[in-house]
Amino acid sequence: MPPETPENSVEPLERQSLVDRVTARLGEAILAGRYDRGATLPPERDLARALQVNRTSLKHALQRLEQLGFIATRHGIGSVVLDPTETAGARLLSYLVFRASGIDTAVLSDLIEARTLLGAFLTRLAAERRSDDDVKSLGRVLEDLGRVADEPDAVQRLELVFFRNIMRATKNQIFVTLASSMFAVYLGRAHVFRDAFTDRAGVQKALGRVLDAVQARDADAAERAAHDYLKKNGKALLDAAKRLG
Amino acid sequence: MPPETPENSVEPLERQSLVDRVTARLGEAILAGRYDRGATLPPERDLARALQVNRTSLKHALQRLEQLGFIATRHGIGSVVLDPTETAGARLLSYLVFRASGIDTAVLSDLIEARTLLGAFLTRLAAERRSDDDVKSLGRVLEDLGRVADEPDAVQRLELVFFRNIMRATKNQIFVTLASSMFAVYLGRAHVFRDAFTDRAGVQKALGRVLDAVQARDADAAERAAHDYLKKNGKALLDAAKRLG
DNA sequence: GAGGCACAGTGGCTGAGCCACTCATTCACC
DNA sequence: GGTGAATGAGTGGCTCAGCCACTGTGCCTC
Missing domain, CATH: 1.20.120.530 (GntR ligand-binding domain-like)
Structure with a gap:
């Protein structure tokens, strides 16, 4: 824990990496139900092109989403969309509260x-x-x-x-x-x-x-x-x- | 949910990707206290060489570990080791129960x-x-x-x-x-x-x-x-x- | 019909390289 | 002496291009 100095009362600027933003974008899309549960996400190459990021960066985001319980990625098949409220558990909490559209x-x-x-x-x-x-x-x-x-x-x-x-x-x-x-x-x-x-x-x-x-x-x-x-x-x-x- | 067929009673073979294994290895090391809390992990290039994996694969594992609350990676600084029992929350549970050494x-x-x-x-x-x-x-x-x-x-x-x-x-x-x-x-x-x-x-x-x-x-x-x-x-x-x- | 095989589609992983950020050091300037 | 700008080493961020490995399908053979 940091000491209580005056500068602690100012929140640091929130800096987002590209992977942060890709993760948030896809996570929101899944939470919002824009992909059917059990359906597969588009192929990585296509998704990367659509998001205009490199496939490697996209994969970093997919690794995170898999860890979060949003998707399950299977070799030779694709990334299957899960129901986060079923599979994600407590790690989902802050996602649920702080939505892109504001606090829920x-x-x-x-x-x-x-x-x-x-x-x-x-x-x-x-x-x-x-x-x-x-x-x-x-x-x-x-x-x-x-x-x-x-x-x-x-x-x-x-x-x-x-x-x-x-x-x-x-x-x-x-x-x-x-x-x-x-x-x-x-x-x-x-x-x-x-x-x-x-x-x-x-x-x-x-x-x-x-x-x-x-x-x-x-x-x-x-x-x-x-x-x-x-x-x-x-x-x-x-x-x-x-x-x- | 799959139907209850006889073949469901046989567990599928557990297949681990390289990234799975790297994640498990590093996660175990952190849980076991082999890195001091607050210390930084070795540079990605060194760590990748030591584990004999590509830096990209290592980074996939680091993305997961960060999502799990094991580390916090900062541009220009490195990956800081956290205390998972403080920061990881419920996503840590199965890690805690199923250790490399067996069930705790x-x-x-x-x-x-x-x-x-x-x-x-x-x-x-x-x-x-x-x-x-x-x-x-x-x-x-x-x-x-x-x-x-x-x-x-x-x-x-x-x-x-x-x-x-x-x-x-x-x-x-x-x-x-x-x-x-x-x-x-x-x-x-x-x-x-x-x-x-x-x-x-x-x-x-x-x-x-x-x-x-x-x-x-x-x-x-x-x-x-x-x-x-x-x-x-x-x-x-x-x-x-x-x-x- | 059953089994083997080839192929297309998809994720897994690699190697090399450049960019961007942080921090400590140096050095010029006041 | 203090201040602040410039530098450079060290580190993660991101891209690119490519090949490997796995899965499911459908054809082909027997």
């Missing part, structure tokens, strides 16, 4: 609801399973949160670290990993949600209640506290995105 | 626990939100399950379809997507878990209880029924994998 608020509100429900459920689990070390590291995050200036970026980052540590406290690697998938959506576009983290003191207080319940191994209280925070913050996230999207 | 049963049992807990939780949600169409499509899956012969592959496939429909009944796209990530782990290696699906009648009965509760909108019963099934089947999955792994 329907998907985003689903995402925020999922965050609220799963976050609360897993905080309950964390309260049951937490070790003393977990309590300590959560405490340290809250201390850091008390020390930083009222920088939304820093608050946002520490909130994410807090929940990552909650996931660790469940003692199940899979939850950490699934949570990362959801975190990744807003890590990539953190600035969109910046306005949801202007109230440092409020965040600190709410997470403090979560920590207290986890420390006390009070599963019900932990679930409630997490749910309260995530619900309220989720509304702020959605508002922030709507203002920008 | 610790991760697999975490995965199975996660499946049990989340599956039960989301079945509860599905019971609260299901539409009549959801009940119908779940019913159709169970009918199919009644019709197929005692083919473990078919049972396994239909069980997965059943739970995919449960996820759809939550009316939240994100849950469908997250579930796909977990399904993907065993879709890729279905034969490993085959032995957990030999008791067709048992599966049918257990899922029938889930459906009944969902239909009755009885959240508690639905959660319980799903938990019971997933717990028991999870044990069978782990046993099956251990016998083969």
Whole structure:
């Protein structure tokens, strides 16, 4: 994690390589249903000519799309179009939220609801399973949160670290990993949600209640506290995105 | 989905392209910690020479690894090694379970626990939100399950379809997507878990209880029924994998 | 009819080369 | 001494042209 310097509050210019753009173009086309599921994409040579890129560059994009679960490429046959919502899994999330046409608020509100429900459920689990070390590291995050200036970026980052540590406290690697998938959506576009983290003191207080319940191994209280925070913050996230999207 | 013919019970030979192997090799090396986090990989020209592949093929593999969240490649700098457990998200799951050295049963049992807990939780949600169409499509899956012969592959496939429909009944796209990530782990290696699906009648009965509760909108019963099934089947999955792994 | 074979279409992979970006160094200028 | 422009080495981005390998089809032979 980078330190919280003023220049961090300015988003770096987004630079796209040719392969980035080809991947996005084809990915959008598939998501939009412009190719039938199970049909094959046009031959690479044709597709490259149509996109006016070299076949090698096109193939780089196809490698990515295959990894994403958008297509399955088979030697001698072609690239078969899959249904990303069936096969792509969590790696698809940020694609679904940040569409070429702007932010898809329907998907985003689903995402925020999922965050609220799963976050609360897993905080309950964390309260049951937490070790003393977990309590300590959560405490340290809250201390850091008390020390930083009222920088939304820093608050946002520490909130994410807090929940990552909650996931660790469940003692199940899979939850950490699934949570990362959801975190990744807003890590990539953190600035969109910046306005949801202007109230440092409020965040600190709410997470403090979560920590207290986890420390006390009070599963019900932990679930409630997490749910309260995530619900309220989720509304702020959605508002922030709507203002920008 | 392919029909349930006898030849489906034989797994096709796994054929790996050069790029597959390069990706696996480098991915394993990063997972094993053979490169420091934040360090750069060797220059592409050197790495290609070392692996005895063309630079283009190496780059295909790097495109995939970048998409997987293993590395971040920057023009003029190099490919920076990331910590996949932090950045890779759910797309990492099957990598974590199926290691070059064999199946990682610790991760697999975490995965199975996660499946049990989340599956039960989301079945509860599905019971609260299901539409009549959801009940119908779940019913159709169970009918199919009644019709197929005692083919473990078919049972396994239909069980997965059943739970995919449960996820759809939550009316939240994100849950469908997250579930796909977990399904993907065993879709890729279905034969490993085959032995957990030999008791067709048992599966049918257990899922029938889930459906009944969902239909009755009885959240508690639905959660319980799903938990019971997933717990028991999870044990069978782990046993099956251990016998083969 | 069954099996073998040839061919067209498609992706896999290579080698060579030039372009574009980044960073550290150098050096001229104030 | 500080500043900033120019340079050059190192690295990834992208292209081009071509051959190899796999798949499915349809013909041909027996």
